């Protein structure tokens with residue numbers, strides 16, 4: 001990959017910064033920053049039925065942004081893309097709308113993996129409280145992938161939804177959807193009715209590898225703009241067109257309706273029925289530019305190659321320190337299943353509190369994060385209170401990782 005570091009102004013304004021917190025949020029390329037500024041300076045107006053030129057320009061950028069996102073994830077049409085405020089918002093929108101549509105009822109089961117982010121846990125738990133659905137967690141195997149025997153055991157006739165991450169923000173791997181599809185194909189019995197909806201949390205996958213919603217047999221996918229170099233405050237819900245068309249939105253208001261009379265209303269068709277109110281217009285412009293920038297530097301094939309080298313280097317370095325530093329995630333770049341490990345490394349350091357470790361990194365201008373990373377059920381299952389997480393993006397360099405391991409060695413050497 002060509003050197004893209006200089007495309008990210010943050011590294012110019014902070015020359016000593018070692019930013020290894022991209023799983024939390026990614027830095028922004030100049031292209032995105034400039035496009036948003038240009039839009040606000042020269043092209044800004046509200047969308048939806050403005051017949052003047054600025055409004056039409058805004059509307060067409062909004063649409064282009066969805067076309068770019070659809071292209072990135074292999075969706076059939078931009079009509080299948082709804083914007084929300086982040087992945088968390090998109091999950092709440094999806095879970096609430098499924099409930100409102102009667103697709104989830106008392107006694108139905110939602111299957112999650114134990115490593116899911118809270119964004120893909122709490123909205124379902126809320127439905128457990130309000131509707132009486134079951135929320136069941138599937139464990140992981142020794143490679144931190146889904147334990148397929150546990151999955152099959154928990155795939156009961158009342159299972160209406162399986163919602164998994166392909167790339168965990170803690171372990172760097174997740175659920176292999178083709179395997180899940182195969183298992184559903186093999187074990188789901190016709191008399192149980194319609195097989196469960198398949199939902200992917202692609203928040204951590206999108207910055208590193210292709211989602212391909214069609215090839216993976218998904219019904220819905222959710223991800224977030226700020227981890228893929230766009231602005232914070234925009235999230236994406238993709239759904240199969242025929243499902244989105246028949247799903248009743250759980251939120252409503254202006255811009256998302258065909259009519260409102262004193263005795264009722266009718267929600268609009270796609271793509272706006274899930275987007276009441278003025279959308280995050282600058283977020284959409286930033287998403288459009290982020291996708292175009294990513295494609296211009298080579299897209300997934302280039303990023304995968306660069307990141308693979310960094311991941312292999314990091315794993316070798318972690319292996320050398322395995323007596324004192326424990327990785328919570330795979331120790332190989334490619335798993336026996338063929339799954340590729342992303343550059344998200346959570347770890348503990350013997351005898352040190354995770355917060356102290358993160359503070360010691362911060363003192364050296366190395367940005368990492370400590371805690372349960374919004375995946376508390378997983379940490380509880382692992383019987384650890386937290387981990388330190390180091391994570392990369394397409395702008396990360398070997399120098400960043402060298403500095404990280406230098407500081408890590410100092411931390412390990414320091415007396416308690």
Ligand SMILES: Cc1ncc(COP(=O)(O)O)c(C=O)c1O
Nearest residue numbers: 086087088117119169203204224
């Ligand atoms: C796997 C995963 N899912 C969902 C989210 C939630 O994203 P957001 O905070 O943008 O809603 C995150 C954020 O860390 C994540 O890592």
